[in-house]
Amino acid sequence: MIEPSAEEYLQENAPPLTKEQAIANLQSPDLSLRYYAAWWLGKFRVRDRAVVDALIVALEDEADTTEMGGYPLRRNAARALGKLGDTRAVPGLIQCLECSDFYVREAAAQSLAMLGDITAAPALMQLLGGGVAAAVTVPGRPHLTQPYEAVLEALGAIGATEAVSLIEPFLEHPVPRVQCAAARAMYQLTQDTSYGERLVKVLDSSDLKLRRVALGDLGAMGYLPAADAIANAKVENSFKLIALKGLLEHQLQQELDVSSFGEDALRVMNLMDSLL
């Protein structure tokens, strides 16, 4: 359900920028320069108050629109703000959850997950209104009514325990990727291993893309019991390494410093070595 990315095209064909130019370009009469500048500031993680301020303004852009009613600049600004780690962006991103453009809502939910700010919980929970019954495909579009995957993942990432009863029904949503997102969030919010094991089972799915999704979820959860299943999954090594890195980092977080890691972290690193 992710919007087809223009990143590779942009990276190869656009002129190099400086921070000052990129900020200025966010106001350029040339809308494509605005779009590129917002992407560039996130891509290169230009952490600066002036950058964050300019991107927050861009969340309300009215100039750059598509014939389908989309807001390309808002999408890129929302994505960039998640990467810059400044929680001043949270209110603007919460506003974006009500935008008419699905991809703006999706980008905002993903960035709110990255910023990890619990104040976003009520607005995210609103998007689950109507439950699974309302979570259907929009006719003629390649996505559901709301960006459910991103919303469920965000609620799990920010620790919104009050959302558990809203999230749980999505374990039975007809779209497998939404089920995965629900299992991931449920595990993060309850630490109940039965949700982790659901995702381990998905690693046996016949659908390669779904196996990759489950790997990503297990890595994001840092679900250690899955280490061997991850290493043995029928997925490219690059995906397994990213998932195991997630497990490793989760283990390291429990240590005072990274030099004092224990047996579990050692086991994960040995698995990673074997996948090089």
Added chain:
Amino acid sequence: MTNTQQLIRDVAQADSPAQMVAAVQKLAAAKDEAAIGTLIAVFGYNNPAAAVAAVAGLTQLGEVAVPQLLAQIDDYNYGARAYSIRALAAIADPRALDVLLASAATDFAPSVRRAAAKGLGNLRFSKLDITERQKAQAKALETLMFISRDADWSIRYAAVVGLQALAKIPELQQPIQAKFAEILATDAENAIRARVHLAQRQVLVSS
């Protein structure tokens, strides 16, 4: 027809992924030099389980497989290329040095670069005479140092694994320890720094 010819024919005629895996496993188990070309060709069949079995078979055959592995590297299929590099890295014959150096430094595919980085640390340099050996070790060290600053964390991780193996060589320990200290001071990724700590522990144990 020899047994190996029959096994090669079975690989060619396998008509399901599972049959292919079984046929490749049998061919690998035969440990016959005549199977080398077929085992390498399996890397290009987009069947990961069969490719892993082929790597294992070629690794068991060892040095005798090296010339064909070097000659048959697939420049147009990075998936196949990664398996060739893994097999060369596992056999660890220093004739693979130049290919591993180039792959680690300049291949566009991270899977190929990681396999080459790991392999560079493990080559059996003792098979070279003393002047060649020192040159080869210096080149391996230089390349691993260079890619330890790569933008891709997984390449840096593989570089640390390669450097740890290379630190078995007493003359290289000092620059490698200095590089490890630098990574610990500068790398933003906890996973990379933890791997360096592990490398330091293991280098100390083995020296």
